[in-house]
Amino acid sequence: MDNALVFCKLEGEAVSEAWDSFVSEASSTTLAHLYGWRRVIAESYGHNAFYLAAKREGKITGILPLVQVKSRLWGNTLTSMPFQDYGGIVAQDEEVFQFLMERALQLKKEYGARIMDLRYRNEPFSSAGQAHGNKVTLALDIAAGAEALWKSFPPKVRNQVRKAEKSGLSVKSGGTELLEEFFRPFAVNMRDLGSPVHHPRFFEKIFSVFGDNTRIMLVQEGRQTIGGLIAFFWKNTVTVPWASCYRRHFAKCPNNLLYWETIKYACERGCVFFDFGRSSPDSGTYHFKLQWGAKPIPLHWEIFTDNDAGISSESALLRSASRLWRHIPVKLANFLGPSLRKFITN
Numbered sequence: 001m002d003n004a005l006v007f008c009k010l011e012g013e014a015v016s017e018a019w020d021s022f023v024s025e026a027s028s029t030t031l032a033h034l035y036g037w038r039r040v041i042a043e044s045y046g047h048n049a050f051y052l053a054a055k056r057e058g059k060i061t062g063i064l065p066l067v068q069v070k071s072r073l074w075g076n077t078l079t080s081m082p083f084q085d086y087g088g089i090v091a092q093d094e095e096v097f098q099f100l101m102e103r104a105l106q107l108k109k110e111y112g113a114r115i116m117d118l119r120y121r122n123e124p125f126s127s128a129g130q131a132h133g134n135k136v137t138l139a140l141d142i143a144a145g146a147e148a149l150w151k152s153f154p155p156k157v158r159n160q161v162r163k164a165e166k167s168g169l170s171v172k173s174g175g176t177e178l179l180e181e182f183f184r185p186f187a188v189n190m191r192d193l194g195s196p197v198h199h200p201r202f203f204e205k206i207f208s209v210f211g212d213n214t215r216i217m218l219v220q221e222g223r224q225t226i227g228g229l230i231a232f233f234w235k236n237t238v239t240v241p242w243a244s245c246y247r248r249h250f251a252k253c254p255n256n257l258l259y260w261e262t263i264k265y266a267c268e269r270g271c272v273f274f275d276f277g278r279s280s281p282d283s284g285t286y287h288f289k290l291q292w293g294a295k296p297i298p299l300h301w302e303i304f305t306d307n308d309a310g311i312s313s314e315s316a317l318l319r320s321a322s323r324l325w326r327h328i329p330v331k332l333a334n335f336l337g338p339s340l341r342k343f344i345t346n
Helices: 013-025 036-045 094-110 146-152 155-166 176-193 200-213 247-252 254-268 284-290 308-325 330-341
Strands: 005-009 048-056 059-071 075-080 115-120 136-141 169-174 214-221 224-234 237-245 273-279 295-298 300-305
Touching: 013 048, 013 059, 036 048, 036 059, 036 200, 048 094, 059 094, 075 094, 094 115, 136 284, 146 254, 155 169, 155 254, 169 176, 169 254, 176 200, 176 214, 176 224, 176 237, 176 330, 200 214, 200 224, 214 254, 224 254, 237 247, 237 254, 247 254, 254 273, 273 284
Parallel strands: 075 115, 237 273
Antiparallel strands: 005 048, 048 059, 059 075, 115 300, 136 273, 136 295, 169 214, 214 224, 224 237
16 A cells, blocks of 8 residues: 655645545644635735645645735745734644645745745644744633633623623624624724735635634624624634724723623634634733633744845834834725735735
8 A cells, every 4th residue: 555645736626625624624723724715815815825735545634725925025925824823734744744844845946935934823743944923822711601701700801891881882793794894993903003904805705705604793882883803713713813993992891892792602602712813922912812811822933034134124124114004094094005915924
């Protein structure tokens, strides 16, 4: 019987089932590994993707989704996965891992990419790249259910939720019909943070591809939407990659009510873990997530590059651009932002 590993680039809808079957069964995969992201990114931003797989006896034993992002400003990069916290190689054993790593580095050379960026949630079999990012994700075990969780929260958290309710705030959930309402405060928040905003089409494609696995939660004051989040439901985990509320309403604790209602909804759907998404240690968002009882999990991001100086220059450029971006009008930011955001992989 031949146990040799075989390398292949998977393309087309015919292979998506086999790919997602592996992703669903492997323990270290994340929602970022799902094949549907290939369509989301291609149809919203036009980027090329390489979905690499290792096979043994005709069966997938490892995968690596890579997206090529090319721009005049930041050059040619390969990322797994752009616009997300997670990605990287998933392999059944170290032999498969090294097999895919060699192929990925060959691809980097073949396509002239100056950087390859792999974003592992879990520590990989081996690390050959340069660690970067200094980010963590924060995850809360919600298996006990909403009632037990509520009792476990510190008094401050419960009081902030009650304050939001007493202030007349409420939360509603839905799908694509709520995207426009979600986008308005989200776009303002991105401008305030100094970051170009995603194109609305990016979110539309996410809901089109992933359907019932995605949900929008909005926090409202009367009929006015003052904030919202997008939640992904996959396996036993709900992940919140995008969330924001108007800063002028912070005194009413809208974020607290928004997250509590989302946690309750996740419990109703049978989720076991609530992934708050990435934060920088000791930042404001980090401490907000920590107060719920979430545990920080270091992210293992690594890059492969031949020019460390170029990375430093790029980081300095992004910091300077971010400071300027905070001061431009929201309408202008919304107009210019998507044409820039498509090239910023974080």
